[in-house]
């Protein structure tokens with residue numbers, strides 16, 4: 001009983017403090033480590049400057065994203081800024097932002113760049129991931145990338161969603177009282193952002209696994 005109570009206490013403490021991890025593209029730095037001045041509360045990148053070491057090659061049309069989400073649910077916004085040392089993230093990659101429900105791993109196979117944004121082989125940029133919870137305050141992580149014609153989106157076995165359900169929230173008001181959702185075991189192949197814009201809600205990945213015998 002003591003051991004179970006300790007585990008529960010630790011799990012609860014982690015829920016309150018763990019925020020989220022940006023696994024892919026590789027984040028600028030691990031903002032979850034203690035003993036640093038990093039804090040995910042700090043706009044725009046958790047207090048991590050650009051060119052901190054990690055830089056991932058991303059396909060010219062957009063690439064994959066993997067998040068480790070530690071809260072029961074969160075809204076997610078993904079933005080992009082061009083340049084070698086970015087602090088202004090003025091392109092949104094989520095014109096319909098996401099509602100991610102579940103504490104687990106979210107992999108989105110391919111996030112398309114806006115149609116008007118043309119990048120070249122070798123263009124440097126940074127991806128900013130913002131999560132917002134019920135209090136309205138936001139958490140930030142960034143990843144530095146280089147667009148490469150040779151880069152590819154992650155293959156299916158490298159891109160697994162576990163225990164997270166993703167719903168797109170459109171910015172247009174809907175006449176229906178509640179959003180409808182569709183579910184599938186595989187994310188739909190979205191060939192363009194526009195192809196998703198017409199639907200109220202699209203569930204990109206549905207893989208609910210009840211990993212815990214108890215509810216926290």
Ligand SMILES: [Cu+2]
Nearest residue numbers: 016017018019
């Ligand atoms: Cu947190």
